[in-house]
Amino acid sequence: MGIKLRPTPAVNEALMRAADGLAGLHSAAPAANAVLGLDHK
């Protein structure tokens, strides 16, 4: 059987943040929102 790979815990955590950001559960990049001009839907 070949070598198995897995994401680090930090990657899993970051992906969960990304999923939350996608769902609008929290602002994943609060500082960026004003700059992005995307405080609206």
Place this chain on the structure above:
Amino acid sequence: MNQVAGLKTLHAAASTNLVQRMGLVLDHLVSALGEDPSAPLRRAQILVDIDAHPGTTQSEIMDRLAIPKSTMNREIEWLYDHGCIVRQMSFSRGADGRSVPLETLGYAKKNLELALHYADHSYNNLQNFLECIIRMFTDPKPTLRDAKILVAAADLGEASRQELFARSYNGPPTTNARALESLMEQGLLVSKSEE
């Protein structure tokens, strides 16, 4: 939205977990970018920004996304050449290229709409998602393929190279292998024995 595509999206949304949804968003972004999984995630951000601000200019996008001018010029030209965006012609003659209004169109617009479905139809949510993904990497130009491999790895928990390649995008085997090597070098993927 195309009705069949819309129904497929609704079905996919109902039958997938959070991690798998991220993979589907990446798939739609690849389609929006001319089926090019080697596209940088920043290019996707620029396309999303133009779709969110129809008629916006290159200068405005640079201000909002804080992307350097040389990168922006290159990405705008790529998006234009691949039919993802259109320049409003009445402004283009003799105008400074950075002040020409831009809009998304065609397959880019359609697939962004499908991606937005997973983001509660919020550009803000979609940009937050992309920003979170980009920040994971130490590589300055992560691609949609890189992100897809990481999402697949998170979904599988533990996977062989071949299993990850099967979940990645089609392309020369060396392309997927290089992407995987890069993810390991960046310390984002580790082999079981390294834990």
